[in-house]
Amino acid sequence: MTPPVRVVIADDQALVRAGFRMILKGDGIDVVAEAANGVEAVDAVRRTRPDVVLMDVRMPELDGLEATRRILTGATDDPRVIMLTTFDLDQYVYAALTAGASGFLLKDVSPEHLVAAVRLVRTGDALLAPAITRRLVERFARRDTDTPAIPHDLSVLTAREVQVLRLLAEGLNNAELADRLTVSEATVKTHVAHILAKLGLRDRVQAIVVAFQTRLVTPTTPQ
16 A cells, blocks of 8 residues: 655745645645744755645745755755645746756645645656646746856767657656657656666756757747
8 A cells, every 4th residue: 555645834824834734634645744934944855755846936034945955965865845825926937946846736726736745746747837848838938048058968868768758848747758659658668767767857947948958949039
């Protein structure tokens, strides 16, 4: 029997924490701790070693972005962090992903989507709402156009893996990748696993970051 997913909820609003706790527990997900600010969140994660952290972006004392950096820096068993905000703002997406977050959701997410998101990132997959992914693809690299590409040895990848990495950075999911490449989803998962292993990355979000930071993918003209 698979053990329940263990979650820490970090948000400065008690009602938000209570609502998320009720939704998650109602679906068999174990909420092991709550935090009202970033300092408490870092402490709670270190004490309870959860699988997933729901992390508010804007919190007192220490914001969610810095808390995420502290949690993921030097940790041996990194939890997956989903950033939560009421604002669908690009700078938060960029900062959250570069901090190491595995997902980004708005707080008005449906209960079903919240539960699915927690279970998805726990498996090591990445979570980005389609609208967020689209703007991320359009704007990510433009934030760094005046800075040099970050070195990363993509030569370890096969031509097919480079192709898959480019498509990942376009925001395609497994089914869309399989359709584009005319292969099975199982084959896509294998390619993605090889990319992550060869580049020493935690998940697809980090792969997307690398694709843009190395200039493998360049931004499109905004719509």
